[in-house]
Amino acid sequence: xxxxxxxxxxxxTVAGILPEKEGxxxxxxxxxxxFLEAVFWIARTGSPWRDLPFEFGKWYTxxxxxxxxxxxxxxxxxxAALQQEGAVDLLHYADRLRVTDWAPPPAxxxxxxxxxxxx
Numbered sequence: 001x002x003x004x005x006x007x008x009x010x011x012x013t014v015a016g017i018l019p020e021k022e023g024x025x026x027x028x029x030x031x032x033x034x035f036l037e038a039v040f041w042i043a044r045t046g047s048p049w050r051d052l053p054f055e056f057g058k059w060y061t062x063x064x065x066x067x068x069x070x071x072x073x074x075x076x077x078x079x080a081a082l083q084q085e086g087a088v089d090l091l092h093y094a095d096r097l098r099v100t101d102w103a104p105p106p107a108x109x110x111x112x113x114x115x116x117x118x119x
Contacts, residue, residue, distance in 0.1 A: 002053050013085045017077050038062045
């Protein structure tokens with residue numbers, strides 16, 4: 001069995017923003033949560049898509065769906081939602097998955113004692 005990394009809380013955070021869920025028009029994926037776990041497994045291990053464990057489904061289907069979501073701009077929204085939820089341990093997967101149009105917000109800089117805040 002492969003380790004799962006999406007907690008129920010994180011899943012609840014991203015489930016509503018994902019395409020291909022029940023109720024969406026057209027075709028939908030069988031299990032978005034399992035699909036996210038598969039993509040995060042690829043990112044976590046650095047393995048090629050062909051090495052995706054069978055319990056996640058067919059590697060080529062997962063690979064194709066990943067790229068379809070990439071073209072739709074889904075991944076930046078997923079990582080933004082994870083960042084809002086404080087899932088810092090998952091945010092480094094954005095780089096590994098080559099999510100280019102998402103970047104974590106800059107760290108807030110507090111004024112040093114004695115400095116005036118710019119108005």
